[in-house]
Amino acid sequence: MKHAASILYRVAIALAIAAGVAFFQYWIWQQFNRGAEHIGTNQSIKGFAYNGFQRDQSPLKGTYPTTEQIAADLDLLGRMSDGLRTYGVTDLPTLLDLAGERDMVVTAGAWLDPDREKNEREITALIDAARKMRHVERLMVGNESILRGDLSASDVIEYLDRVRKAVRKPVSTAEPWHVWLKYPELAKHVDYITVHLLPYHEGVPVEAAVEYAFQRYDELVRTFPRKKIVVGEIGWPSKGPTLGAAVPSLDNEARFIRDFLAHPRTARIDYFLMEAIDQPWKVDVEGWAGPYWGMFNADREQKFPLEGVIERDPHWAKKAANAAALAFLPMLLIAFFLSDWNVFGRVFLAGLIQACVSTLIVGLNVPVEYYLTQRDLIGLGLLIGATVLTAAVLLSHGFEFGEMLFKKKWQRRFMPLPPHDPDKQPFVSVHLACYNEPPEMVIATIDSLAKMNYQNFEVLVLDNNTRDEALWKPLEKRCAELGPRFRFFHLANWPGFKAGALNYGLKVTDPRAEVVGVVDADYVVDPDWLASLIPHFDKPDVAVVQAPQAHRDWEGQPFKRMCNWEFDGFFRIGMHHRNERNALIQHGTMTLVRRIALEEVGGWSEWCICEDTELGLRLIEKGYDTRYVDHILGRGLTPSGFAAIKSQRFRWAFGAMQILKAHLPHMIGRSNLNLAQRYHFLTGWFAWLGDALQLVFAFGSLLWTLGILLFPKAFGLPVVSLALPIFGFMIFKAALGPILYRRTMDCPWKDILGASILSVGLAHAIARGVFAGLVKKKGVFVVTPKGWRGGGALAFFNPIREEIGMLFALLLGAATLVAQRGAANLETQLWVGILCLQCIPYVAAILCQVAAYMPERPVQGEHGGAVPSNA
Numbered sequence: 001m002k003h004a005a006s007i008l009y010r011v012a013i014a015l016a017i018a019a020g021v022a023f024f025q026y027w028i029w030q031q032f033n034r035g036a037e038h039i040g041t042n043q044s045i046k047g048f049a050y051n052g053f054q055r056d057q058s059p060l061k062g063t064y065p066t067t068e069q070i071a072a073d074l075d076l077l078g079r080m081s082d083g084l085r086t087y088g089v090t091d092l093p094t095l096l097d098l099a100g101e102r103d104m105v106v107t108a109g110a111w112l113d114p115d116r117e118k119n120e121r122e123i124t125a126l127i128d129a130a131r132k133m134r135h136v137e138r139l140m141v142g143n144e145s146i147l148r149g150d151l152s153a154s155d156v157i158e159y160l161d162r163v164r165k166a167v168r169k170p171v172s173t174a175e176p177w178h179v180w181l182k183y184p185e186l187a188k189h190v191d192y193i194t195v196h197l198l199p200y201h202e203g204v205p206v207e208a209a210v211e212y213a214f215q216r217y218d219e220l221v222r223t224f225p226r227k228k229i230v231v232g233e234i235g236w237p238s239k240g241p242t243l244g245a246a247v248p249s250l251d252n253e254a255r256f257i258r259d260f261l262a263h264p265r266t267a268r269i270d271y272f273l274m275e276a277i278d279q280p281w282k283v284d285v286e287g288w289a290g291p292y293w294g295m296f297n298a299d300r301e302q303k304f305p306l307e308g309v310i311e312r313d314p315h316w317a318k319k320a321a322n323a324a325a326l327a328f329l330p331m332l333l334i335a336f337f338l339s340d341w342n343v344f345g346r347v348f349l350a351g352l353i354q355a356c357v358s359t360l361i362v363g364l365n366v367p368v369e370y371y372l373t374q375r376d377l378i379g380l381g382l383l384i385g386a387t388v389l390t391a392a393v394l395l396s397h398g399f400e401f402g403e404m405l406f407k408k409k410w411q412r413r414f415m416p417l418p419p420h421d422p423d424k425q426p427f428v429s430v431h432l433a434c435y436n437e438p439p440e441m442v443i444a445t446i447d448s449l450a451k452m453n454y455q456n457f458e459v460l461v462l463d464n465n466t467r468d469e470a471l472w473k474p475l476e477k478r479c480a481e482l483g484p485r486f487r488f489f490h491l492a493n494w495p496g497f498k499a500g501a502l503n504y505g506l507k508v509t510d511p512r513a514e515v516v517g518v519v520d521a522d523y524v525v526d527p528d529w530l531a532s533l534i535p536h537f538d539k540p541d542v543a544v545v546q547a548p549q550a551h552r553d554w555e556g557q558p559f560k561r562m563c564n565w566e567f568d569g570f571f572r573i574g575m576h577h578r579n580e581r582n583a584l585i586q587h588g589t590m591t592l593v594r595r596i597a598l599e600e601v602g603g604w605s606e607w608c609i610c611e612d613t614e615l616g617l618r619l620i621e622k623g624y625d626t627r628y629v630d631h632i633l634g635r636g637l638t639p640s641g642f643a644a645i646k647s648q649r650f651r652w653a654f655g656a657m658q659i660l661k662a663h664l665p666h667m668i669g670r671s672n673l674n675l676a677q678r679y680h681f682l683t684g685w686f687a688w689l690g691d692a693l694q695l696v697f698a699f700g701s702l703l704w705t706l707g708i709l710l711f712p713k714a715f716g717l718p719v720v721s722l723a724l725p726i727f728g729f730m731i732f733k734a735a736l737g738p739i740l741y742r743r744t745m746d747c748p749w750k751d752i753l754g755a756s757i758l759s760v761g762l763a764h765a766i767a768r769g770v771f772a773g774l775v776k777k778k779g780v781f782v783v784t785p786k787g788w789r790g791g792g793a794l795a796f797f798n799p800i801r802e803e804i805g806m807l808f809a810l811l812l813g814a815a816t817l818v819a820q821r822g823a824a825n826l827e828t829q830l831w832v833g834i835l836c837l838q839c840i841p842y843v844a845a846i847l848c849q850v851a852a853y854m855p856e857r858p859v860q861g862e863h864g865g866a867v868p869s870n871a
Contacts, residue, residue: 013343014335021331021350022324025358029320035309043261047083047107048276048295049233052092055298055371058281059091067094074102076300077276085232085272087111087143089125090118100135107230107272109140109174112159113150123159130167139163140194140232142173146183153183160189174232176201177216180224187224194232195220198274200289203244206236206252210259217269228270234260235274238303239370240289241827248289251312254304257295261306280371287712291371298371315368319361327357338402345406352398356391363387379704386697393690394733396683400577401736404744412580414545414627416532425456426537428530428592429513433462433501434521439474441637442521446475448634449519450482454530457485457517458510464491464501496606498588503603506595513595518612520589524552525634533592536627543597543624544616547590548575552635558754559852563638563645565747565755569737571630572745579628583680586616586626590634597624607777608662610655617663617681623672641852642761642845643799649762650769656685657773688766690733691841695767698806698838705813705835709820731837734760754851761844764803800849807842810835 052070057063065073070092077084084104086095088111099106110126112119123141130136141159145151156173164171170191177195180186187193197216199209213234220229236256240248257273260266278298282290296302304310313319331350338346363384366372372380420426430449434442442461449459461479463472472490479488489508494500502518509516515537519525529547536545548571554560578584591612601618608614616626639645665671667678737759741752797804814835821828 010336010339013339014332014346017335017343017346017350018328018331021347021354022328024351025327025354026320026324029316029323029358033311033313033316035311043267045081045083045261045273046270047081047085047105047272048077049085049087049272049274050077050276051087051279052095052277053279053281055280058284060281060284064091067098070095071098073277073300074098074104076296078102078104080295083107083272085109085140087140088122089129090121093125096129096133096136100133104135106133106136107138107140107232108136109143110159110163112142112145112156113148119159123163127163127166130169137169138192138230139167139169139171140174141171143232144175144179144196145173146175146179153186157186157189160186164189164191170228172230177220180220184223187227190227192228192230193220193224194230196233196274197231198233198235200236200240200243200246200248203246205245206247206256209236209246209256210263213260214263214265231269231271233274234271235293237289237292238294239292240287241821244822248292249312250304250314251310253292254310257304258306278371283371283373315365319365320358323354323358323361326361327354330357340408340411341402341406342408345402348406349398349402352395356395359387359391360384382700386693389689389693390733392683393686393693396686397733397736400574401740403577403580404573404740410576410580412582412627414536414579414629416528416629416631416633417535419453419528419531420535422455425454426514426534427510427512428454428457428515428517428534429505429509429595430457430459430517430519430530431462431502431505431509432459432519432521433464433498433505434466434475435464435498435501436466436468436471437521439471442475443478445519445521445523445525446478446482446486448524448527450486451527452525452530453527454534457530458513459486460505460508461486461488462491462501462505463489464494464498464504466490467492496604497609497611499604499606499608499611502611503606506599506603509595515592516595516598517592518588519634520636523589523634523636525590526632529590529633530592532631532633533629536629537592537594539625541623541625542627543594543619543622544584544586544626545592546575546584546586546626546628547633548572548628548630549587549589550632550635551638554638556858557856558854559642559848560638560856561751562754562758562848562851565741565751566758567638568745568747569741569755569759573740575628576630578680578684579626581674581676581680582620582625583677583684584616584620584626584628585684586612586619588612589636593619594624597622608655608658609651610659613655614659614662617659620677621663621666621671621673641799642848645758646762646765646799650765650772653685653688653691653766653769654773654776656688657770658777660685661774688770691763691766692770694763694838694841695771698810701835701838702809702813705817705831708831709813709816734840757844757847757851760841761803761846761848763841764806764845796849796853800845803842803845807839807846810839810842 050073052065052073053059053063054065054069057065074084082104083106084099085107086092087109089096089108091111096106096108108126108129110119110122112122126139126141130139141163142151142156145156146153160171160173172190172192172194173186174194174196175186177197180193180195195217197213199212202212204212213231217229217231236253237248238250238253242248273295275293275295277296277300278291278294280291280298291298294303303314327350330353334349334353335346338349341349363380366380367377370376432442432445432449446459446461459479461475463475466472476488476490479486487508489504491501491504494504496503506516515534517530533545533547536542549567550571551560551564551567554564575585588611593615597619598615601615601622604611605614605618620626639648663681666673667682673681734756738752738756741747741755742749747755814832817828817835818832823829823832
């Protein structure tokens with residue numbers, strides 16, 4: 001009964017959390033889409049500028065609307081106006097007849113361009129229609145032909161004179177106001193002036209746009225006092241790039257149209273609203289805003305009412321509801337199963353899930369709200385894919401963040417144990433593999449092993465492929481001095497890198513050995529390493545006991561400090577997180593492995609350059625327990641410079657992808673791995689996959705920026721609604737690490753900053769390692785230098801030349817975009833912001849290299865390394 005009550009209580013709390021977060025996100029949607037009140041009007045519309053192409057049709061591709069589709073359009077428009085302005089005759093040959101059947105009054109246009117033969121057909125058809133159709137009251141010879149540069153003013157005048165002689169109806173041509181002022185001679189060859197007044201194109205804010213349009217109208221009246229003026233196009237787009245102070249949006253389009261219709265002068269002029277129905281095909285000739293000028297969208301739905309409240313997004317409620325429904329079950333499950341977190345932590349993770357799902361809903365709705373070309377759809381698909389991967393990385397980080405900060409108690413917290421009596425100690429074989437290492441460094445490690453407070457052990461020093469006798473002979477001598485417990489093996493031309501040497505060590509290990517220990521060549525171990533950890537093997541299912549990696553002699557040099565704290569973060573945070581569910585990442589130093597288990601799974605994998613992690617996964621797949629004891633029992637040296645740590649991380653990322661490819665069937669198929677272990681091993685490398693994704697996104701952004709600069713009509717700036725969440729995700733993800741460091745470690749802010757810079761600065765090397773590991777089967781094991789740094793005139797730039805190139809390209813793209821587009825509109829600001837955010841890893845890499853070249857300063861007193869508060 002008590003258990004059932006506890007379950008019901010957990011269900012109630014989980015339901016409350018999931019429902020609360022869902023309702024809160026619905027409220028946020030509502031706040032962002034609050035309706036705007038603008039002046040309404042019941043005035044009828046005098047006329048529409050009309051193109052009848054459907055959503056998937058285009059005159060550029062030779063696809064045209066049917067008679068039935070045009071008729072349906074005219075029936076729709078006839079409810080609001082009986083005036084129509086057309087642009088061509090031959091492309092929609094039934095249009096004028098259909099308009100006459102509906103008693104619509106038409107200003108018929110002939111489309112003129114550089115094709116003289118086509119122009120002849122258009123002019124002939126227009127003259128013929130004017131003579132036969134009484135409802136065609138005016139003619140329009142050409143539309144912005146001079147503005148586009150298709151025809152000269154004299155060419156247009158020639159066509160105008162010809163049509164005026166052939167018909168008795170008023171004839172004009174349509175151009176923006178400034179073209180009429182530039183070519184005043186045009187007015188002598190028309191019966192009326194047709195002007196386009198589109199304040200959006202001139203960067204006028206919407207609140208001043210109607211008055212501005214009338215100012216331009218009045219300017220023409222003063223210039224041509226004896227000519228009637230007809231406004232051939234006037235309107236505002238609902239979407240598109242921000243031009244100066246002109247912001248395209250649905251509520252701004254509605255505001256402009258309402259203000260114009262309600263203006264006291266509007267009733268006294270002739271005009272055609274630009275335009276009746278959205279025309280998606282215009283993106284190829286007019287750019288991003290071209291398709292979005294309609295009173296109706298391409299699906300023939302009215303975009304906004306002429307009276308009442310205007311909603312920025314008429315579909316927000318449906319989107320919010322779908323986002324809540326899609327996220328509800330995952331939020332409910334995490335709120336129920338993470339009952340060992342406090343309520344605030346569960347709300348935090350549920351909110352993160354809801355934010356990711358809401359962003360996905362926004363992305364999936366972009367094709368509904370925007371008229372996308374096939375190229376755009378491909379770009380959108382890639383962007384949504386990147387968003388999903390970014391969200392996955394963010395959620396995995398969020399889960400780790402939440403567990404570290406909000407978990408009430410660790411269930412698997414292992415500490416050093418009291419040592420066995422000397423006569424009950426299991427025999428341990430410690431393997432030390434080395435290759436081309438400084439002999440004094442390795443001897444320090446050997447000497448520390450000789451001082452251990454443990455009686456029953458041996459040490460095998462496995463030198464593989466070191467050709468210089470001056471490097472390995474001193475090791476052989478030192479082992480001989482320490483007696484038979486220390487055995488030295490020089491392996492010339494030995495295959496398999498470190499794993500090959502360790503497998504040889506297994507063959508020559510003392511038969512009494514129950515546990516195999518592995519230590520790196522630069523580690524000085526604590527005397528209690530074996531004594532305090534070997535008792536964990538009293539549990540027969542324990543296969544691995546791992547102590548953390550730590551460093552010494554790092555306090556006085558900035559780059560070494562960065563390395564120390566960056567390494568320390570994983571062992572203070574990530575390893576606890578994974579150890580909680582027996583999903584340990586085994587490391588190749590300070591690790592102890594049950595010998596029988598090691599031999600059962602076939603020893604060390606020589607095909608993988610991260611043989612330690614791969615071994616740990618195989619042991620877990622066999623059902624063994626692995627333990628992490630967060631107590632520093634040995635300290636090594638930090639990598640010698642930025643080039644060294646880049647090489648190390650490249651190798652780790654390469655090996656991680658080797659492991660992922662080899663073990664993926666076990667992670668997603670039938671195996672002994674439980675759900676939590678599968679989760680950790682599938683998401684454990686998400687951060688590195690995120691770095692790879694960042695590199696792809698950086699290259700994609702550069703290519704897209706190049707497209708924007710060279711082909712501005714074909715490549716638009718990003719959709720704000722999708723770019724903003726990605727922008728926010730990037731910032732939020734960057735903030736998680738420093739917060740965790742500050743809350744969980746005894747780490748000063750300056751060192752948190754240094755660790756963060758190093759972590760970010762390694763992103764490029766990790767990304768290269770990920771891609772290399774995905775493509776290649778075999779990698780080359782490169783020892784991480786610990787005791788020297790390369791020289792030469794260009795030594796400083798060699799490790800960071802790729803990062804410098806990427807940084808230059810991104811900054812150049814951002815600067816050129818600002819120079820071409822200006823920095824005033826939101827889309828440019830967002831895209832430049834994204835480009836600048838992507839510069840951070842490359843700036844960080846340069847800072848790391850600078851830090852690596854800073855001199856070492858003497859440190860007062862002794863400090864063996866960073867001792868965490870939870871050690």
